[in-house]
Amino acid sequence: MVFLLFYTVLHLFFCAALCTVFVAFTHSWVFISKKGYQETDEAIQSSVITKLKGVSVTNTSESGLLVWGPEDYVIPPQVKILYLHHSIMALLNTSMISAMRLFRVRMRTGIMSGRCLRRDVNSTGTCEIYGWCPIERRFTPQGPLLTNAENFTIYIKNFIQFPKFTFSKSNVLETTDDSYLKKCRYDEKLHPYCPIFRLGDITRRAGYNFQDMATFGGSIGIMIHWDCDLDKGHCHPQYRFTRLDISVSNKTIAMGFNFRHTRYFKNAAGESYRSLFKVYGVRFNVMVLGKAGKFSIIPTAINVGSSLALMGAVTFFCDMVLLYLMKKGDAYRERKFEGCRYDKHHTSTVNLQ
DSSP states (O other), rough: HHHHHHHHHHHHHHHHHHHHHHHHIIIIIIEEEEEEEEEEOOOOOOEEEEEEOOOEEEEEEETEEEOHHHHHHHHTTOEEEEEEEEOOOOEEEEOEEEEEEEGGGGGGGGGEEEEEEEESSSSOOOEEEOSSSSOEEEOOOOOSSSSTGGOOOEEEEEEEEEETTTTEEESOOOOOOOTTTHHHOOBTTEEEEEEEEEHHHHHHHSOOOOOHHHHOOOEEEEEEEEEEETTTTTEEEEEEEOOOSSSSSSOOSSOOOEEEEEEEEEEETTTTTEEEEEEEEEEEEEEEEEEEEEOOHHHHHHHHHHHHHHHHHHHHHHHHHHHHHHHTTTHHHEEEEEEHHHHHHHHHHHHOO
């Protein structure tokens, strides 16, 4: 009897300890960390409006004295790409047809007209192409054109909505102070709802120096994450910045960002000209992610029922430990099933009578 009492107490203590750990884990993990009592909505609907501001002055041998504003260095206006360097080609005349030797013709410089010319019967001749002339010259920038661009600011206005809960919000502080947006700068602690970011601060938060990427450009990812607990009224934007044009190993020949664009015009005689620009700059990619949660009886009931069902498995596990892993498991097995054997024997005796 003492032995049975000891193992009974041991069994109860072991099961109680496991149940306590299990309940604590379920409560902390499922209901606190994972918020198993909430219904969630991850179908975030988002809209982003951006504006880039900053003025710079340049004076180069190619372009002379120029004042640069957002309308000059943001191309196209809908996409925020800050161009820090350019090379201006000479004026090119569309009415001119360049003649080149056939084996020197490169298709990227123009389209062959189908006419070939010879000086005489002994010459190899040349083939005409339609194209802009002269062709683009090779140019490698030696430094950024807009040297003070790291002090420019970008305004990122983000509207979000969770349709399941009919909830909407923006990352702009709700205030009646009209001067707030003119003087604030984003700060995670002091001004978390100021949507104006200094470019130098953005690249620094991404782990890079702005001047290091100003010459050959780059691509910066701006991720806005909304994790909203609507029961507590907590719904704040969290920002993360990363550089997208280089790999983790930092071994790539494709780092930087540049492309070509043109501007067309005509002279007084009506002849068409164009200026070809190869521009290096920083591209900003804004990505919005989010999830919202709110109390609902359905997920709460499901998670509570699952927890109660698993508690039965805890009791079964306690028995397996005491029966097969304890040194006195055989004695405990005999005591545990003694009542079952007695009931079976007693029933058989009654039936024989």
